[in-house]
Amino acid sequence: xxxxxxxxxxxxxxxxxxxxxxxxxxxxxxxxxxxxxxxxxxxxxxxxxxxxxxxxxxxxxxxxxxxxxxxxxxxxxxxxxxxxxxxxxxxxxxxxxxxxxxxxxxxxxxxxxxxxxxxxxxxxxxxxxxxxxxxxxxxxxxxxxxxxxxxxxxxxxxxxxxxxxxxxxxxxxxxxxxxxxxxxxxxxxxxxxxxxxxxxxxxxxxxxxxxxxxxxxxxxxxxxxxxxxxxxxxxxxxxxxxxxxxxxxxxx
Amino acid sequence: xxxxxxxxxxxxxxxxxxxxxxxxxxxxxxxxxxxxxxxxxxxxxxxxxxxxxxxxxxxxxxxxxxxxxxxxxxxxxxxxxxxxxxxxxxxxxxxxxxxxxxxxxxxxxxxxxxxxxxxxxxxxxxxxxxxxxxxxxxxxxxxxxxxxxxxxxxxxxxxxxxxxxxxxxxxxxxxxxxxxxxxxxxxxxxxxxxxxxxxxxxxxxxxxxxxxxxxxxxxxxxxxxxxxxxxxxxxxxxxxxxxxxxxxxxxxxxxxxxxxxxxxxxxxxxxxxxxxxxxxxxxxxxxxxxxxxxxxxxxxxxxxxxxxxxxxxxxxxxxxxxxxxxxxxxxxxxxxxxxxxxxxxxxxxxxxxxxxxxxxxxxxxxxxxxxxxxxxxxxxxxxxxxxxxxxxxxxxxxxxxxxxxxxxxxxxxxxxxxxxxxxxxxxxxxxxxxxxxxxxxxxxxxxxxxxxxxxxxxxxxxxxxxxxxxxxxxxxxxxxxxxxxxxxxxxxxxxxxxxxxxxxxxxxxxxxxxxxxxxxxxxxxxxxxxxxxxxxxxxxxxxxxxxxxxxxxxxxxxxxxxxxxxxxxxxxxxxxxxxxxxxxxxxxxxxxxxxxxxxxxxxxxxxxxxxxxxxxxxxxxxxxxxxxxxxxxxxxxxxxxxxxxx
Ligand SMILES: Cc1cc2nc3c(=O)[nH]c(=O)nc-3n(C[C@H](O)[C@H](O)[C@H](O)COP(=O)(O)OP(=O)(O)OC[C@H]3O[C@@H](n4cnc5c(N)ncnc54)[C@H](O)[C@@H]3O)c2cc1C
Ligand code: SF4
Ligand code: FES
Numbered sequence: 001x002x003x004x005x006x007x008x009x010x011x012x013x014x015x016x017x018x019x020x021x022x023x024x025x026x027x028x029x030x031x032x033x034x035x036x037x038x039x040x041x042x043x044x045x046x047x048x049x050x051x052x053x054x055x056x057x058x059x060x061x062x063x064x065x066x067x068x069x070x071x072x073x074x075x076x077x078x079x080x081x082x083x084x085x086x087x088x089x090x091x092x093x094x095x096x097x098x099x100x101x102x103x104x105x106x107x108x109x110x111x112x113x114x115x116x117x118x119x120x121x122x123x124x125x126x127x128x129x130x131x132x133x134x135x136x137x138x139x140x141x142x143x144x145x146x147x148x149x150x151x152x153x154x155x156x157x158x159x160x161x162x163x164x165x166x167x168x169x170x171x172x173x174x175x176x177x178x179x180x181x182x183x184x185x186x187x188x189x190x191x192x193x194x195x196x197x198x199x200x201x202x203x204x205x206x207x208x209x210x211x212x213x214x215x216x217x218x219x220x221x222x223x224x225x226x227x228x229x230x231x232x233x234x235x236x237x238x239x240x241x242x243x244x245x246x247x248x249x250x251x252x
Numbered sequence: 253x254x255x256x257x258x259x260x261x262x263x264x265x266x267x268x269x270x271x272x273x274x275x276x277x278x279x280x281x282x283x284x285x286x287x288x289x290x291x292x293x294x295x296x297x298x299x300x301x302x303x304x305x306x307x308x309x310x311x312x313x314x315x316x317x318x319x320x321x322x323x324x325x326x327x328x329x330x331x332x333x334x335x336x337x338x339x340x341x342x343x344x345x346x347x348x349x350x351x352x353x354x355x356x357x358x359x360x361x362x363x364x365x366x367x368x369x370x371x372x373x374x375x376x377x378x379x380x381x382x383x384x385x386x387x388x389x390x391x392x393x394x395x396x397x398x399x400x401x402x403x404x405x406x407x408x409x410x411x412x413x414x415x416x417x418x419x420x421x422x423x424x425x426x427x428x429x430x431x432x433x434x435x436x437x438x439x440x441x442x443x444x445x446x447x448x449x450x451x452x453x454x455x456x457x458x459x460x461x462x463x464x465x466x467x468x469x470x471x472x473x474x475x476x477x478x479x480x481x482x483x484x485x486x487x488x489x490x491x492x493x494x495x496x497x498x499x500x501x502x503x504x505x506x507x508x509x510x511x512x513x514x515x516x517x518x519x520x521x522x523x524x525x526x527x528x529x530x531x532x533x534x535x536x537x538x539x540x541x542x543x544x545x546x547x548x549x550x551x552x553x554x555x556x557x558x559x560x561x562x563x564x565x566x567x568x569x570x571x572x573x574x575x576x577x578x579x580x581x582x583x584x585x586x587x588x589x590x591x592x593x594x595x596x597x598x599x600x601x602x603x604x605x606x607x608x609x610x611x612x613x614x615x616x617x618x619x620x621x622x623x624x625x626x627x628x629x630x631x632x633x634x635x636x637x638x639x640x641x642x643x644x645x646x647x648x649x650x651x652x653x654x655x656x657x658x659x660x661x662x663x664x665x666x667x668x669x670x671x672x673x674x675x676x677x678x679x680x681x682x683x684x685x686x687x688x689x690x691x692x693x694x695x696x697x698x699x700x701x702x703x704x705x706x707x708x709x710x711x712x713x714x715x716x717x718x719x720x721x722x723x724x725x726x727x728x729x730x731x732x733x734x735x736x737x738x739x740x741x742x743x744x745x746x747x748x749x750x751x752x753x754x755x756x757x758x759x760x761x762x763x764x765x766x767x768x769x770x771x772x773x774x775x776x777x778x779x780x781x782x783x784x785x786x787x788x789x790x791x792x793x794x795x796x797x798x799x800x801x802x803x804x805x806x807x808x809x810x811x812x813x814x815x816x817x818x819x820x821x822x823x824x825x826x827x828x829x830x831x832x833x834x835x836x837x838x839x840x841x842x843x844x845x846x847x848x849x850x851x852x853x854x855x856x857x858x859x860x861x862x863x864x865x866x867x868x869x870x871x872x873x874x875x876x877x878x879x880x881x882x883x884x885x886x887x888x889x890x891x892x893x894x895x896x897x898x
Contacts (some may be wrong), residue, residue, distance in 0.1 A: 032644075045804055046756075046802075048802075048804060051812070057492040057494050058323075058325070058328045059492070060535075062417055063325075065323050081643060110463055118440070120320065121320050121428065124322075130382065130383055132426075133304075134307060134710070135710075137381075138378065139378055140381040141337075141394050144393025145389060157418060160417070184384065184386065190381070191384050
């Protein structure tokens with residue numbers, strides 16, 4: 001396949017970026033999107049030019065590192081996949097492909113297609129855990145958990161923290177990401193004890209970091225590579241409301 | 253000159269760890285605050301260790317090269333984690349897990365370490381459940397188990413096909429809690445480039461900030477390496493693209509012995525290589541072997557016809573299929589250990605029975621399982637793996653058998669550590685896949701996650717106190733000590749040298765060529781001639797690298813090519829040590845198969861008389877031959893016998 005690529009190039013966070021056009025030829029339809037970019041970068045290196053910087057690591061859809069906005073869609077045209085799982089057979093010979101980074105105030109650009117998603121780490125640090133220290137915990141089978149609840153927790157826990165939900169949302173809201181974590185714990189008895197504090201702290205952190213509000217467009221669910229359901233957002237809203245109504249909850 | 257002392261505690265096997273805990277030195281809480289610990293790596297081992305150490309009161313600094321600690325390579329583990337809970341009531345016990353692990357490792361692991369691992373395995377599951385990890389459950393609400401290769405009991409806990417992800421997110425959340433409390437400081441997008449020693453003890457590291465290019469110094473009372481394995485020396489592997497040996501290699505050069513580098517695991521069930529542009533190989537979890545049956549066509553003509561695209565696997569009649577694992581190993585069938593399964597696949601492919609467009613693949617077939625269990629059960633068990641396969645290969649594994657072939661996956665070798673998990677450099681520890689300790693010559697499935705978390709949650713926090721108890725009067729280090737100057741100077745010089753080569757070939761092209769040499773001569777089957785060839789080729793390639801590599805861009809900025817160049821330069825040295833170790837070990841054992849040492853039926857043949865030892869290599873300077881030290885293994889609880897899975 002021969003392709004034209006229009007790629008966002010930006011030297012660093014301060015620099016001004018622009019779209020730059022490149023050609024790649026002889027791409028195998030069986031190669032992955034990144035293998036296609038590898039071909040481009042090899043070319044650029046041989047020509048003595050600066051290769052295109054993009055984030056990636058596992059290349060199998062689980063680490064959540066990759067983050068490309070392709071032809072106006074987070075993680076590209078295929079559904080239920082990350083960029084690294086996208087294959088060139090989804091494109092046609094002669095296509096022009098637009099490649100941009102995630103764009104959101106809370107995710108500043110580091111270089112070219114790489115953004116800083118440290119804000120997601122901050123949200124988890126604000127409360128995305130069950131407060132137990134190592135050791136001295138009960139036997140794993142001490143509390144039976146209904147399979148449906150464990151499965152629902154797992155559905156939510158499958159989030160890979162990629163940020164596609166934010167990138168695709170017109171408000172750059174992080175609701176789906178936060179809701180996935182809140183809902184994982186809300187489905188489990190271990191998580192109930194701190195439930196109220198958790199949701200309040202995580203939401204407060206999300207707001208402080210400059211993510212936008214959720215206006216229920218549900219674009220996030222469509223672009224989420226792990227198909228995290230927006231029903232988690234409803235669950236989180238319930239958690240949040242009940243925490244607000246409950247007077248004894250203090251942020252400690 | 254290195255002296256190996258494994259420091260195995262006194263007492264019967266089942267009492268050693270208890271005796272150790274009873275007598276180990278402790279650090280009181282007010283003193284812990286005065287002690288700094290550096291942990292490099294945020295995978296299962298590093299994250300669990302850092303969180304636990306911070307909870308205990310130490311001041312911790314943690315490092316990773318990714319943008320977030322949650323993205324460490326451990327995230328990719330699919331199948332599960334072992335523990336000796338015996339919840340299914342099928343006869344499991346601490347002893348049996350210990351026994352299976354030593355036997356799976358082909359009697360080349362240190363018994364005392366493995367016993368401790370089996371002992372703490374149950375605590376891991378308790379801990380993980382308390383953290384809210386959504387393990388698979390039965391309808392009654394209790395935890396579900398599955399079986400993995402090399403075991404006849406069901407002792408593997410799992411969270412769909414994403415066990416590593418869930419365990420890592422558990423450790424990451426514990427870590428995040430400590431970061432919030434200010435007990436752990438996170439340094440992400442950092443590349444560790446060297447270790448700093450003061451008076452012979454590890455006291456810090458030098459890192460490069462991958463965003464700004466700045467070279468930084470970090471000081472502490474002790475340094476823990478949790479930097480994972482070196483499977484990427486093959487270029488193509490199931491490891492993450494950034495997985496590397498560099499921190500361990502720098503430790504080796506700073507005086508830490510490197511043990512059993514030739515023990516590498518080639519995993520039998522990976523999606524086969526399909527083209528030259530390929531950048532990585534994807535694992536299809538071993539759990540698939542619970543229900544999938546492995547076969548190739550009995551007749552070579554059929555294999556040829558499939559290769560030519562004239563025949564489909566579903567058209568081959570039952571009696572024309574060779575379920576070679578079930579045929580050769582009736583007792584374990586498709587669940588033989590990985591090394592055995594991988595070699596058997598290679599044997600069939602070499603004999604001309606391979607399938608797929610390249611002829612370098614075998615089938616993993618679910619037809620029988622779908623008939624027996626129904627599609628929905630198979631989907632519930634393996635749905636995400638099937639989907640992953642379909643996205644890559646563009647074929648539906650529910651209707652046509654999967655194609656698989658072995659690929660580089662895990663490294664049993666690594667930094668030599670004693671019972672305390674300390675390397676031969678005082679104050680320098682290695683945990684998780686980075687050390688050599690528990691898996692001997694072959695690791696059983698679902699045991700790496702167990703080991704990583706055992707080391708991090710339950711072993712290191714005890715053993716490091718034994719060392720730090722003597723350090724409470726040592727004031728904090730600042731990074732301004734002259735030793736830091738020296739190491740930083742070396743680091744800068746090396747970067748300068750790399751940047752100034754300005755040659756013609758890319759870093760990746762060298763990495764690929766190294767991978768070819770390794771796969772060809774130091775891969776699944778090794779022989780003297782091939783290994784000697786590798787020992788000629790690798791130094792030549794290394795020389796060419798240092799003359800002709802091209803690294804565009806600048807040092808004081810984000811520069812991925814520079815980052816990769818440093819890693820490939822280290823792989824080019826490691827490859828040689830692997831070949832040397834493989835040449836020295838003329839026996840076959842576990843993942844290390846020497847063609848000269850096999851039975852008439854083609855099974856691996858060990859040489860217990862001459863090789864019941866850990867080969868620990870000491871660095872003697874560039875261009876010098878490393879020195880071999882031997883830690884002789886003694887077996888008290890288990891009898892040495894050749895493995896038999898028939
Ligand atoms: C695809 C796949 C599936 C697997 N499935 C299973 C399974 O089902 N069960 C099982 O038991 N095992 C499995 N394994 C093996 C297991 O996942 C690994 O052995 C284990 O996760 C290693 O954990 P670790 O903490 O030692 O290192 P890793 O998770 O590899 O973490 C290494 C850390 O070190 C950091 N690091 C590395 N180099 C540097 C550097 N130069 N500078 C700074 N930081 C650095 C990285 O950033 C990272 O944080 C699987 C492995 C693979 C590849
Ligand atoms: S919710 Fe989906 S899109 Fe958002 S971070 Fe998680 S996996 Fe990515
Ligand atoms: S690179 Fe890991 S999810 Fe894409």
